[in-house]
Amino acid sequence: MDTVYYLVQNTLPVAIPLLLVALGGMFSERSGIINIALEGIMLFGAFFGCLFVYFVQGSSLNPQYILLLGMVVSALAGITFSLLLSLATVTMKADQTISGTALNMLVPGMILLYAKMSFNSDGITTNVNFYLRKIPVLGDLPVIGKLFFQNTYITVYIGFLFLIIAAIIFYKTRFGLRLRACGEHPHAADSVGINVYVMRYAGVSMSGFLGGMGGFFYAVGVMNSNINGHTGVAGFGFLALAVMIFGQWKPFQILLAALFFAFLRTLAYSIALIPFLHALNINQTFYKMLPYLATMVVLAFTSQKSRAPKAEGIPYDKSQR
Amino acid sequence: MNDYIIEMLNITKEFPGIVANDTITLRLKKGEIHALLGENGAGKSTLMSVLFGLYQPEKGEIRKNGKTVKINNPNDANALGIGMVHQHFKLVEIFTVLENIMLGVEPHTLGFLQKKKAKEKIVELSRQYGLEVNPDAIIEKISVGMQQRVEILKMLYRDNEILIFDEPTAVLTPQEIDELMEIMRRFAQEGKSILFITHKLNEIMAVADRCTVLRKGQYVGTVEIKDTTKEELSRMMVGRDVSFRVQKEASKPERVVLSVRNVSVPSKTSKKNAVNNVSLDVRAGEIVCLAGIDGNGQTEFVSALTGLERHTSGTITLCDQDISKASIRTRSKSGMSHIPEDRHKYGLVLDYTLEDNLVIQRYWQPQFQRFGFIRRKAVRAYAEGIIKQYDVRSGQGPITIARSMSGGNQQKAIIGREIDKDHELLVAVQPTRGLDVGAIEYIHKQLVARRNAGKAVLLVSLELDEVMNVSDRILVMYEGEIVGELDPKTTTVQELGLYMSGAKRNQKEGSHAE
Amino acid sequence: MQNKTIPPSKPSLFHRLIHSKGFSAFTAALMSIFLGFVFAFLIMAFASPDNALSGLQMMLIGGFKRLADVFYFATPILMTGLAVGFAFKMGLFNIGASGQYTMGMFFALYVGFMWDLPAGIHWVACVIAGMIGGLLWGLIPGIFKSLLNVHEVITSIMFNYIGMYLVDMLIQGNGVMYVSSKTRTAYLPASAQLPTLGIEHSNANISIILAIIIAILLYIVLNKTTFGYELRATGFNKNASTYAGMNGKRNIILTMGIAGAMAGLGGAFAILAPSTIMGSSMTYEPINVIAANGFNGIAVALLGSNNPLGIIFSAVFISHIQRGGTLASLYGYKPEIIDIVIAVIIYFSAFAMLMNTTVVAFFKKLFMRKQPLSSGETSKEILAEKILPKDQDTSGTTKEEA
């Protein structure tokens, strides 16, 4: 039973970044912009989030407040960075995949440069402990308490909160309706007076917001609030893309997909706790590969009938008929 | 004093390398149905897009009820009560009818959608004008006719009083066309003013009060329908006389070239077959026309026939050899030529030069290739031949980039390519789609010439005039089945329409198989 | 009207020049490079103003002090550049060059260590092995794309990681190849190393020559052969190529295979390079890091506008500024600046073409004033020709049917 608790407790902090970033990707792609830059956006957000933590860690602020503020910082950073993508893809009508890749390449170099110039380091190392051993009252609930309210981070709850918000914006608001229209048939949207460019900027910016935040949450929940230019976010941005596709560009399916991957990952590292798997004593490396292999397997089965937003990847040009 | 609700004065609109509208003036009276006639690329859609605020004109002004207005975007147009049904529908396929209609003017509180409100209004409207729709149906699941209703409801929902219809009838059956005409008349009686674009003269004669004619981006004139004729209109449109009848002597069918037996193709959207157990023969020296309303399986059938898709069951025999499972290349080798439905999607590599496009079916033949290396000279020479023979107009001849050519000329190039390649069967799918009468006339001549040369021609068309004029034998397709075989000389458009709408069917085709 | 007599289909040389695709690609590249360095200069000026100029100078011309190295380091990225550019021609984005590169490296190493072949042949065998390794790893995204409809970007990224982990595992598990006490591979036998060009203090070797030859071959394949014709057609319009009876699925797999082979060769060339040190060799450290050369390949390809010949130059150029960057560290600047410069260059080259066309359009206008006929005539003239009944065959890009 402890093993089960352990798996759940460790799955969530990993799932949340995936969830948020994939949701970001969803907003971007449903507005018509393929967002390969998620990896870069995450890293950028994580970087500024951690930088913030680094500068305030001395102060007497409560760690959880620091985390919340850091979250805001990272989200803003993410938005700012995502504007580079919108500028290239919406305004300049550049190839979306290429621009995204360029932005991905930019961030690690930037972090390395900054970190080396300021602390002769490959990244930022902080030491604030955001870990929550037990949420007061809730933590004492029988099973639920152990599963969800012990040994965790508030990022988990924030993550679910944003899932709800995202879903509402997406399905229940005028904005959401218009955004989705732009990703499917921008000319139709235009003909009813919707400004496609603005909507796409909005979509990409939301991916910046969620992506930056997700990046910071990755740093917090997985990297102990450290971040460096070499390991970066270990391909989580791309995993998030896969999660988004697996989730069919829909909020709640994305949640399931994210949980699936995160669980697989946790499982892979917890082999030692699970006797029959441990007995197999398979080379560690295979477990390191597992999430990537799983991604491929999943995509191999889902991609056949997966339905991406129709207008995704095509720069919108009013005068094109 | 003036009774014009809309005046477009000296409108000029340029596109890179072309003046789409050149000082055009159009006056619309309140409560009239005003037709707008012109060849392809004459500037009709552009002019309407200007009125609808999609394009900004370089010169000219627009007045409503006498006072000048500036229309910067569809919202402005909407505010002025102007609505438009576009030539190519502007509907979000994965949205419901409801969502599409309210998109852009959604009722909401604090940004949260109020679908109920919208729904009530729509139900009310469709009742009032007899435009039955299911607000919760997904667009991609409903018929083209339905989709057009949605477009019309979009205008009504916005309480527009000036309604623009851009080539609305192209996609409809005769019956549906009649209904549409009815609806337009009703609108007019209610005092709504209508601008109606079409290539089809008899429709204009049927409903319009007045007609403005454009040619090559220029204003030709405006006439009262009651004192004009089809002939005069077409002369105004093209600048010369055109013959509406394709003159051809009776066909003398010979041996069977194409023989299709019990072919079925599963549908992508629904569970039932898109093409269901179809059998037909096409003989040398005859033009068989596959008629039917868009979306009744013609496309799927052609895909199966030409190999673009693998059909599930049945056999296809071309010149006595079974090609049911053959690759596209093999089919082409064994004598099939194919003029595709969508020239931009299939027919051409728009970024290739004209010459490269002209050999796209044959680049691998020894004539054009040695040891896998393309023989430029040979290609160039060949291309020049075709261009000359089929009078393909373009900027720099063989090295013109296909994208920069007009649709009409692009089509000519494709036709030249497919006809020149030696073949026994010519499959022509909507070869005159969106082309003007001049081009249409030319292409029809070519088809007849093929047939006289003893080739088998299978023509797939939605245009009734084309079906009646060109073909020697008509097969009507309805819901994936061939519901009737008709002789163009003995049937009427109305009867044909009945078959197309499934109201009537005969089993002749089944027996014909033997 | 008098001007109607001169057919506009004979454009002036200048006009043809500024409209040639090559030209705009070239100016586009220049523009992005320029912006890249402006960026770098700003960073350096921020880091330490007093040295910024000399630092920048070092970056720009420093490479000339070490030409042999410039070419040596250009080789692998030239190959990965081809790997990316070639696939691009078919509309495929091969972001998996890293994995293919690593695989090629591994195959080359394997043959280098595990087979002993006579001197002249051994390194050739290694190179070929490397090519095969890359090819196999390139096929995978191709197959996923054409048979399972999985976007090649995702596949190749995933297989970058998988390949990297796999190779590291295989190497660490092999006592002959791996020296655990040194956390790197053992020294390759001399017979497996590439013939050097014998330039002092430099590993410059025959591979740069091979790479250039391969690039030229690719150029010919793309532009002169039926395969190239099919490939580009598919890249431009998949449906049309299918309609024309081309085997799209096969071509996708084939293209990715070839692209992979290029990257694989890059890996082989890199690991088989001779060492300036007697008895030593290049070594690989299985420390779970994705090969950077793969990603630099993207920069190279874009800068060379995916044209094999252009890629030769862009590879040399990027290597050149990288050497310069290293030398700039003598002024205390971090070499990482170059990574940023490169990223910035790609970012801009992604849309420089468009910025560029606006610039060209501007020139065109200027130019047209003087010579109204050279290009798109003014509206009146078009119409003059359109209205005139028959002899319309001169007017070009505008529509008319008989």
Next chain:
Amino acid sequence: GSTPSANNAGNSGTPSGGGFEIALITDKGNIDDKSFNQGSWEGVVEFAEANNITHKYYKPEEASDAGYLAAIDLAVTGGAKVIVTPGFLFEVPIFEAQTIYPDVKFILLDGAPHTADYKTFDTKGNVASIMYSEEESGYLAGYAAVMDGMTKLGFMGGMAVPAVQSFGYGYLQGAEAAAAELGLADGAISAIYHYTGDFNETDNNKATAKTMYQGGTEVIFACGGAVGKSVMSAAAEAGKKVIGVDVDQRYDSETVITSATKGLRASVVQVLESIYKTDSWSTFAGQTTYFAAANDGIGLPTAVIGDAKANAFDRFGKFTVEQYEKVFKSLVDGSVDPIRTIEVKDANGYATADELVSGLKLSKVTVEVR
């Protein structure tokens, strides 16, 4: 053009015309790798700043012998008179460099110059080769842990390089010795032994550590540079303990009870002093010098930096400085001499449980390898 001058972090002091006088070449890692590069760089900085000598580190363009040699060449061009090269990867490059640059002094840490084919080992007069007895340091750590009452130990090494291996071997032997001393039963101590295969802070290193703790492990000896960061964060979450490595890591995390240090910094400073101050270069030149307990080259930290009165052992439960000094003495006088290397079959240098048990003669300690 103009004379280069030091500026941003990473190099300081003003160059006396001749650029950067003391240079350090990093191997694949960076100077914050919590390991060789960092330790030795700290030594360089400490000394150079105290004596206001220009200094700088260089990153090789290519991680290969030729690449390292090229970096050395660049450093010399940059005006280096003394070059510090941390790590065995420099053995072959230095062998070349020592003859190419006879009047440049080289300090080679954790290695001795030799040819690529290992046939000739030759340390010339301008090279000082420094080695460390990690097994002794590890021994102290293991001893301390068990003495402190812990029975479930963990070891997470980076990659199986000699330094890491002997830390680990020493650790187990120390534990065994302590167990014996406490008269515990056979198998009373269980140890989990693991190599991460990298020297980085990664989420899977953290997860692996967390899993160990979850399984009941009380303390993990984190012996792989930045791997320590991952282990510390895991420990923080699991509320368990960590033993640091190379340098005193108590300042990095509350969870670090002690660190098995080796005097990287100290040794570099010592050698530099021998050059610039005491001019006793000859005591190091041309030979390999071992830093061990005997010459205070290794040990557990006994003082807290910046606080003379503070107790460096405050994070232990029972273990005291006195006990430490006693065992330390036994290492100094050689009465205890831990095994440094054992026979390992596996190519990647990962010893199996049996190899460890038999090779290190363990009975009190049972080993599980992950």
